[in-house]
Amino acid sequence: MSEKKDSNWVKKAEDQEISNLVDKLKLENENAAGRKPEAGDGKREEDQADSASAAETSLLMKIIRKGLVESKQDLEIQRKDPNSPLYSVKTFEALHLKPELLKGVYAMGFNAPSKIQETALPTLLADPPQNMIAQSQSGTGKTAAFVLAMLSRVDPKKDYPQVLCLSPTYELAIQTGEVAARMAQFCPEIKLKYAVRGEEVGREKLTDHIIIGTPGKVMDWGIKYKVFDLKKIRVFVLDEADVMIATQGHHDQCIRIHKQLSKSCQMMFFSATYDKEVMDFAQYIVPNPIIIKLRREQESLDNIKQYYVRCKDQDEKYKAIQNIYGGITVGQAIIFCHTRKTATWLSGKMSQDGHSVAVLSGELTVEQRLLVLDRFRDGLEKVLITTNVLSRGIDVEQVTIVVNFDLPMDGHGRADCETYLHRIGRTGRFGKNGIAINLVDSDKSMNICKAIEKHFKKKIELLDADNSDEIEKIGTE
Template sequence: MTIFSELGLSEPILIALRDLGYDEPTPIQAQAIPVMLAGHDVIAHAQTGTGKTAAFALPILSRLKPEHVPQALVLAPTRELAMQVAEAMFRYGKHASTRVTPVYGGQPIERQLRSLARGVQVVVGTPGRVMDHMRRGTLVLDHISMVILDEADEMLDMGFAEDIEYILQQTPNERQTALFSATMPAAVLDLAMRYTREAKRISVVSEQLTAPRTRQVYYEVTPREKLDALCRVLDVETPGSAMIFCRTRADADRLGESLQGRGYMAEVIHGDLSQPMRERVMKRFREGQAELLVATDVAARGLDIPDVTHVINYDVPGDPESYVHRIGRTGRAGRTGLAISLITPRERRQIQIIERTTRSRIQRLKLPSLADVAARRREAFRDALREVLREGELDPYIMMVEEMAEGHEVADLAAAAFKLLLNEVEQEESLVSVEGDGAGAEAGMIRLFLDVGRFDRVRPADIVGAIANEVGIPGKQIGAIDIYDRFTFVEVPNDTAHRVVRGLSGVNLRGKPVKVSFAKPKVS
């Protein structure tokens, strides 16, 4: 067994690793660190989750000189990954007083300018913002001795090829170059061949192709059935925290809106969102205010999301390695997970290719029927009933039973109550309780559903004005307003929710009478 102290890392880095409780390197770290410490160029085939950040960060930090000039440059495809890498390097280099600065879009550039002006040793950034600083003259690459391309395949997919080449051409020819990629398409290999010198090839993908604790299944449906099929699967599975992958940003937007319109607590994340919106989406998902995160592959790179119970491939990825990357989001840290794919008949061959490449079985299941969904709801109802019995505090209800028991059998009364409650659930007529979780609203707020949206030319000011005028609630008390193409969500304080529903229903917004209801949480 190899340990970090045997790899040749500097003492301050080893102290930081001991502080963090790291003793044994992962396979990619054990292979890459000695090679990079020796100064060789590297082409590493390693998927996210294998420890690749430390594989390049630790040798970089061990080789830095004390001068506060940019000596190492790490390029990453997304803001999230750039921040994650920078934070990791700061933790690893804290005993060496390493100066690390992330540069990316969506953050005020003045903060980055001040940091660069104070002097840094490592710059971690997205290609666009790195080039911006180069043009401003605030980032000079004359002393760069190490360049890392992290998630190279994703950077090329996002159209950064020319930017990457421009940046590499401005760095010294004698630099060390390391390229880390989850997949190795021809474009990545071509870039590697042109900008590395006698690079050492490292691969751990064959050892990490599947997530052993993740059960993999698929349902075959027609394209027109896909949304309804997804909803049935969600109703039967009732995931606590699920990521749903789509092929494009437009697909993710459409699916997110469809799920929200059907009452699911869903959020969408992709590259078109502003940084504040991305942070808000991730906060809601991590805190359990949204159960479903609809994402594209690129947006999901670098996101640190623990405890995902389900991964759902709404669109099957184009290659086996992307599939493995997706399903690796669940079944982590010793937990079990479930990976579900929805495929069309034309995609059967793709599933077969994934099975052969990953040497794993993806089980075909029959799509849940409406009867299955109803049975799951009844099961959930029984679980909820047992929980109420455990909690106690039933005296007022026992008095009601005793009063009615004079003319009816107790078993008949219980059966009638169950029928009444279950019919409400199955018909989706019940409203979320004001004391409940607010269908994903912030603490102390309730989320309302309005059947008007962008297509009706509705603006946030229209919503705020209508609530203020019709209900008398000051605009400052109104919470988040999310306007979609055909509907809108608005958050209002708990104690005003029923007044808003009554007062706003039927009011004209942009010439259309609006219907208002409580946003329903997914039945679970």
């Protein structure tokens, strides 16, 4: 790689706008959501429950939440020695960073550390280095935290890779690289290399300081071709660990890479979720860690009125929606369907009746989904019909009603209470009152409705959608 090309990596990453990235998105998805149906299987696929892969959801959430989410939730911190001091900082100056790095942090618009950064950064930058497992949702500043730690540990005088960051997909790796590029914009001596599809290496040893890539490509370069020495890596970051586990083959590849690292290597492990599978993976990868958990913002049902409407079939469900629209003023609405087929049918019916409708489902690329969401946010469409590709991650202030055209079920046909919470949490945001309407057309869906009511201990009221007085009443409560 020529010297000129090396010095341009900052610009290269900065110029790579997300919109240009995601339109080429070819995420591997075991469920094949988003692939074109093969001959003969189109009908079967659109009849199946529609969802997005873990990697797609993560990328969408990262892009939607471009700014920091201000969290009021407390940090939960676990460490081996509870008597060892744990520091937190309120300013970036308190971290004693190199002036060029501090300048880069401020240039990115970070004025003060986020809640997770306050505690994570002093730990990640400590000497001797400390291992960390951190769990937090998108938008909490965790990528900036570990990227700052990565850049701080580099010794530019040593011309070999010292920092390795693994991401589950090409797109997520590039996103991390973009953050690193912007943060290191005043440190031209730090060189970064992407180990992702499309990037090739010769036989010469790599002289870049930081490698950000996907497990398969990193394994090829480090173990098969040996163009860099994994034993010399001082910092190992495993990002999006929950997505990594959900992507076939990545789990084993991460373990094989990890086995080649030295015992003195600093380990950082990040995940949005922290269930048993992720926990077991983390404890294998990271010895003696400090564990930081940022409790998720709790979506509340307190200011959401919940109703259910008894219907005989799909046509009666549609009639109920018509009656609701006829009886109350709806700002914007999100309607959730189980399959693409239902979403397509419903959008056709509503468009014929003069509603401005957008559809969001699994066959769209991430870029197409972003365009649909942007238009809906801007109020260009008043109704968003979607499948489970969007149960979380969007806040639209004008959404006053969420309709479950089909109630959420898990793979075994039981009530999916977590998805229900995320779905109807799309209304009643920003302290406003919201309305959730569940359309029930069978004994099975009635049982699901009752199970959800029991789970949340919140009454779901019966609504007679043929009674205009009742409908008017829900609009004024």
